[in-house]
Amino acid sequence: MTKLKRAYDDPAGDDGWRVLVDRLWPRGVSRERAAIDDWAKEVAPSPELRTDWHHDPDRFDEFARRYRAELDDNPAVDALRAGLADHPVVTLVYGARDEQHNHAVVLRDYLEERW
Template sequence: MIRIKRAYEEVKESDGFRILIDRLWPRGVSKEKLKIDLWLKEIAPSSELRKSFGHDPNRWEEFQSKYRDELKEKSELLIQIKKLEEKLGNISLIYSAKDEKHDNAVVLLELLNN
């Protein structure tokens, strides 16, 4: 099972294998506290896309479309996550955005579960 979780939430055993999917390390969180098993920054949106989106819900549809286009070029990373799920069971995709409905983790999760 793959799920998404904010970096600022408490780490739980049920999180399983924790993958940070942001290009930048979450502000104010130490490596010890975050307990990341894998930092897959290559799967994050490009810096250009992230900056143009700016977490503006009015740009959400455009962001989703452009991020999905970027992910088409990163199919090996999507396969890597699916293989980890098959091998380990629970996978948590860790992200730091405040908006839990409009962020790259939502797009990535939807893509992985289809």
Template sequence: MDIKVKRVYEPHAEDDGIRILVDRLWPRGIKKEDAHIDKWFKEIAPSNELRKWYNHDPEKFEAFNQKYRAEIEGTKALDELVDYIRQHKTVTLVFSSKEPKLNNAIVLRTIIDERTA
């Protein structure tokens, strides 16, 4: 299983496989038909409170990672996401953050890797 992470604003590529949006809000400035999203898992995104607290502050990323993991661990949304991903050979977790390495999709990929190893 190949799990990639990509900004929604980057061009769609054939090797993306199944594209899963993992944000709670639809990305600004992107039309649904242009996003090439196969599935939108809103429920797996960080809560509004956690998202606002984190505010993509690099100094808060480690704490965000721990809080986000605690927030979704054992939830139906995480189980559904992992089950959905297991059905596909290649998956790209799509996000809108400007931070390519400090966002919820990165945390999710790590969690999924741990669960499917």
């Protein structure tokens, strides 16, 4: 099972393996409070893609398509998949405010489709 959670939300006992999937550490969140087990920053969108999109919900479909193309060519995805296979519950942790239009949603769907 793969769950999503904002880095600003409190960790829970049922989060399982908590993986931060942002390229940058979330502002104002201490490492202790975040309770992150792994930081997979290599699977985050490229800086260019993130800048082009700039969290515009109207451009989310285009962002998702381009991000999936990046994931297809990213060897770090295989390392993340291996970690997912070792844990029955995984929470992908992200810093974006929008809980429906963010890269973690795309990444979760991508992993579930190919896992």
